Amino acid sequence: MIRILKSATFAFAVSALSLSSAAAQEVTLRFQHFVSPKSANPTYFMQPWADKIERDSGGRIKVELYPFMQLGGKAPSQYDLIKDGVVDGGWVIPGYQPGRFPEAEAMEMPFMVPKNGEEASKAAWIFTQKHLMDDFADVHLITAHMHGPGIVHKKGAPISTIEDFSGVKLRGPSRAATLLLKKLGAEPIGMAVPAFPEALSKGVVDGGVITWEMSPSLKLDELTDSHTDVYGSKSLYNLYFIWAMNKDVYAGLPDDLKAVIDANSGFAAAALAGRAHDTGDLEGRELMAEAGNDIAQLSEDETNKIKALGDEVINEWIEEVTGKGLDGAALISDARAAVQVTEGTAAPIK
The missing domain is CATH 3.40.190.170 (Bacterial extracellular solute-binding protein, family 7)
Incomplete structure (x- = not known):
């Protein structure tokens, strides 16, 4: 009887140890x-x-x-x-x-x-x-x-008018971005970010749209000369x-x-x-400026011309996805509503 009790006690201890080890698993x-x-x-x-x-x-x-x-x-x-x-x-x-x-x-x-x-x-x-x-x-x-x-980074002078996009080969990261670039008269080339620096160095593209923050790691201070943003509080893409x-x-x-x-x-x-x-x-923009590159912003009038083309992209997208069974208008409306909820809620970065 004592042996049975000892065996049961040992079995319980082993079981408890196993459970403890499982709880502490890494x-x-x-x-x-x-x-x-x-x-x-x-x-x-x-x-x-x-x-x-x-x-x-x-x-x-x-x-x-x-x-x-x-x-x-x-x-x-x-x-x-x-x-x-x-x-x-x-x-x-x-x-x-x-x-x-x-x-x-x-x-x-x-x-x-x-x-x-x-x-x-x-x-x-x-x-x-x-x-x-x-x-x-x-x-x-x-x-x-x-x-x-999203900023336009390119070799040569910055974009100053909508006409400056004409014929420029620009990397685009998404379908929405490339649709807009095409409307602007550029030659969009869809490309994942790891391929962008080599494409620039080999002349496959003249520039591309990407953020300030990615600029240093992609060596855009060396591979491009100018960086152009649009006017206002909303992002180009x-x-x-x-x-x-x-x-x-x-x-x-x-x-x-x-x-x-x-x-x-x-x-x-x-x-x-x-x-x-x-x-x-903030860090990326500062480094591009320190490198002596041109930092530019389009005027309100030129930005409004791009916005008009952007509206065309949105309307055509609504028509396209609605034809595939989605409610494109509702998706755009809900996206805008979500932005209204969150716009102005971020504290400044110190």
């Missing part, structure tokens, strides 16, 4: 992105996010960040790499796969969002919750966000991003570790990501 999550680790989002969003996940989990979750697609694949395939479990999570530009996530394009329309990335990102999350959760149902969506203002992880990896976490991910998701994470871009924009 998880390593491999997240991948496609830019320099020194650029704004990895510096001011991804790494702080990873560090906070580790702190909040008591060290039980470690997030490893891999820049430049070091775990394999190309930037346009990032969504599927996450979905298929090739990586545990990462940064995705849905627009790199034109037509796959058409509803997300509403947020990317010309002059849709503020030049402030934090405010644009908050609006993106509001819009995402209403329209895009089903679109991204085969991954675990952590947050969605946008960057700061913007890009919609998601930060996501593999659905099965998330589902396999213990409930308390899922809670750590959840607590660092959604609206607050969107704001943090957008603010990261705003911080980088």
